Amino acid sequence: MRKRTLCLFLAGIAVLSGCRKTETWHKSTLFYFDTVCELNLYCSAPAFMSAQTKVNQIFSEIQDHFAPNVSDLSSPLILDLFQKAKKVYHSSDGSFDISIAPLSQLWGFISGSYSVPDAQEISTTLKSIGMDKAKVEGGKIRLKPGMSLDWGGIAKGFGIDLAARALIQMGISMGFVNAGGDLYCWGTNPNNEPWQIGIKHPRQSGFLGILAISDLGAATTGDYQRYFSQDGIRYHHVLDPKSGHPARRNQSVTVIGPEASICDALSTAVFVSKDPALILEKYPEYGAILVDCEGKMSYLGKSYPFRPWKGR
Amino acid sequence: MDRRDFFKKILMTPAVAPLLLAANRTKGEGELYLITDNPEVFLGHILQGLRKFQAVSGINFSFSTAHPQEKELDHILKDAGWHRAENPTQADMSLAFRRLHQATRPSFSLVKSGQIWDIRSRKLYALWKQMNSSGPISRSLTVVTFSQNPIRRFSGESIAIYQSGRLIDKLTLGGQDTRIYALESNVIRVHKENGRAWIAESSCRHRICLLSPPVFLAGERIICAPNQFVLEVQGPRSVDTIIG
Numbered sequence: 001m002r003k004r005t006l007c008l009f010l011a012g013i014a015v016l017s018g019c020r021k022t023e024t025w026h027k028s029t030l031f032y033f034d035t036v037c038e039l040n041l042y043c044s045a046p047a048f049m050s051a052q053t054k055v056n057q058i059f060s061e062i063q064d065h066f067a068p069n070v071s072d073l074s075s076p077l078i079l080d081l082f083q084k085a086k087k088v089y090h091s092s093d094g095s096f097d098i099s100i101a102p103l104s105q106l107w108g109f110i111s112g113s114y115s116v117p118d119a120q121e122i123s124t125t126l127k128s129i130g131m132d133k134a135k136v137e138g139g140k141i142r143l144k145p146g147m148s149l150d151w152g153g154i155a156k157g158f159g160i161d162l163a164a165r166a167l168i169q170m171g172i173s174m175g176f177v178n179a180g181g182d183l184y185c186w187g188t189n190p191n192n193e194p195w196q197i198g199i200k201h202p203r204q205s206g207f208l209g210i211l212a213i214s215d216l217g218a219a220t221t222g223d224y225q226r227y228f229s230q231d232g233i234r235y236h237h238v239l240d241p242k243s244g245h246p247a248r249r250n251q252s253v254t255v256i257g258p259e260a261s262i263c264d265a266l267s268t269a270v271f272v273s274k275d276p277a278l279i280l281e282k283y284p285e286y287g288a289i290l291v292d293c294e295g296k297m298s299y300l301g302k303s304y305p306f307r308p309w310k311g312r
Numbered sequence: 313m314d315r316r317d318f319f320k321k322i323l324m325t326p327a328v329a330p331l332l333l334a335a336n337r338t339k340g341e342g343e344l345y346l347i348t349d350n351p352e353v354f355l356g357h358i359l360q361g362l363r364k365f366q367a368v369s370g371i372n373f374s375f376s377t378a379h380p381q382e383k384e385l386d387h388i389l390k391d392a393g394w395h396r397a398e399n400p401t402q403a404d405m406s407l408a409f410r411r412l413h414q415a416t417r418p419s420f421s422l423v424k425s426g427q428i429w430d431i432r433s434r435k436l437y438a439l440w441k442q443m444n445s446s447g448p449i450s451r452s453l454t455v456v457t458f459s460q461n462p463i464r465r466f467s468g469e470s471i472a473i474y475q476s477g478r479l480i481d482k483l484t485l486g487g488q489d490t491r492i493y494a495l496e497s498n499v500i501r502v503h504k505e506n507g508r509a510w511i512a513e514s515s516c517r518h519r520i521c522l523l524s525p526p527v528f529l530a531g532e533r534i535i536c537a538p539n540q541f542v543l544e545v546q547g548p549r550s551v552d553t554i555i556g
Binding site: 028029030031034035036038040112176178180181182183185189190195196197198199200201202203204205206207208210218219220222224225226227228252254 | 474476477508517518519520523525526527528529531532533535537538540542550551552553554555556
C-alpha cells in the first residue's frame with residue numbers, strides 16, 4: 001500500500017513537471033516594413049512559437065494593407081488608421097499628413113531615384129497634398145485625382161500596437177516589440193527594471209540618451225534615417241507638407257506615450273512643426289525629446305525617465 | 313579605526329544607510345566615505361591613489377548636496393584637473409555631505425557594489441594612518457560617488473553579422489580587418505578599425521547603411537534592410553534595445 005502510494009505520488013510529480021512550461025526570455029528578428037523587427041518576450045517556448053506566428057501574421061497584414069499605392073482603401077484596418085492619422089493631421093495643423101505621397105515620390109524617396117525637384121514641380125505637386133481633400137464615403141476613402149497616401153509615418157507604429165496588444169492578450173506579461181526603431185514595451189526587463197531604451201544620436205556614434213520606460217511606446221523621426229546629399233546639402237525624407245521641402249528645424253525627435261502609432265505620427269508632426277509645444281498640449285500623455293538643427297537637446301510635453309548619454 | 317568600527321559609526325547616521333543600500337544596487341560604481349572636517353586636505357591625495365587602481369575615471373564632478381567645504385573642495389579638485397559639470401548627470405564623480413551622530417577619528421573607506429573594497433596601497437594606508445592618528449575628531453562625512461565611464465563599460469567586444477536572421481559571421485572588434493560578404497545579388501564590405509565597425513560598401517538602393525556612422529557600443533547595429541543584413545556589436549549592454 002505504501003509502495004503504491006509512493007509510486008502514485010512520484011508519478012504525479014512527473015506529470016506535473018512535464019505540464020509546467022518553463023518561462024524564460026526569448027528573442028527573434030523578423031524582416032518587415034523594409035527594416036529589422038525585434039521581439040524580446042518572457043514566456044514559455046511554445047508560447048514564443050505562437051507569439052512569432054501571431055506577429056508575423058499581423059505585420060504581414062499591415063505591410064500588405066499599407067503598401068505604397070495600395071488600391072483598396074475600404075478595409076476596416078485602413079479606415080481605422082485613416083481616422084487616427086486625420087486626428088493627428090488636425091492637431092498638428094497639417095504638419096503630419098499622409099497625403100504627402102506625391103511629394104515623397106517627386107523627391108525620389110519612394111523609388112530610390114533621388115533628385116532635387118525645381119520650384120515649379122514642387123508647387124504643382126503641393127496642389128495634390130492635404131488630407132482634408134480625402135473623405136470617407138460609402139465605407140471607402142475617396143481621393144481627389146492626383147492624390148495618394150503614404151502610411152509610412154504611422155503604419156509601423158500601428159502594427160506594433162496591434163502586435164503588442166495580441167501578445168499581452170496571449171498572457172505574455174513582459175517584453176517588447178521593436179520595428180525599425182519604433183517600439184512598444186511592457187512589464188520589466190530581464191534585470192527587473194523598466195526597459196532601458198537607447199536613442200540613437202542623430203550625428204554621432206553612440207546614444208543620445210537612455211529611456212527607462214514600461215507599458216509605453218516610443219518612436220523617433222530623424223533626418224539621418226533616409227537622405228541623399230547633393231552639392232553638400234542633405235535632403236532627407238521628412239518633408240514639410242506646406243513647403244514641399246525637407247523640414248529643417250530638427251535633427252531628430254523622439255516621442256514617448258501610451259500608443260506607438262500616435263508616437264510614430266507625433267514624432268513626424270513635432271519634427272516638422274514650428275509650434276511643437278502646441279501639438280503636445282493636445283496629447284497630455286505624450287512627451288518628446290528633440291535635437292534641433294544645431295544639435296541642442298530639449299524636452300516638451302510629459303516627462304518620462306531619460307538620462308542623457310554622458311560618454312562624450 | 314577598523315572596518316567594523318567604521319561601519320558602526322557610519323550606519324548610526326540614518327541618512328547614510330540608504331546610500332550603502334543603494335551602493336549594492338549600482339554595480340560597477342564605487343563610493344568613498346571620508347570622515348574629516350577638512351576633506352579638501354585629503355581628497356586630492358586619495359583620488360590620486362585611487363586612479364592607479366582604476367577606481368576613479370573621468371574628469372567631471374558635481375555636488376549632490378550642499379557641503380560646508382564646497383568652495384575649498386571645488387578649488388582643490390580644479391587644481392587637480394577636474395571640471396565642475398554643468399549638468400550633474402554628466403558628472404563622473406559626485407560629492408555629498410552628511411553629519412554623523414557621533415564624532416569619531418578621521419578616516420576613509422572605499423565601498424564597491426555594497427562591499428568594503430580593500431585597496432592595498434602603501435601610500436593610501438600611510439595617509440589613512442596619518443589621518444586617523446593625528447587628525448581632530450570629526451562629525452563630518454563626505455561621500456564621494458564614482459560613476460564608471462559608460463563608454464569604457466559598454467564598448468562592444470565583438471561584431472556579429474546576420475543575414476536573413478541567420479548568423480553568418482562573428483569577429484572580435486579589436487584590430488583592423490575588412491570582410492566581404494557576397495549575398496545573392498549584392499556585395500557588402502564591412503570594415504573594422506580602432507574598436508569601431510562600419511559598412512564600407514553596399515550596392516543596396518537606400519544606401520542608409522553606408523551613411524550610418526561607425527558603431528562600437530554593445531547593442532548598436534547597422535542594418536542594410538534591402539539585403540536583410542545586420543551588423544551588430546555584442547558585449548555587456550547598457551540598453552535592452554535601440555530606437556532612432
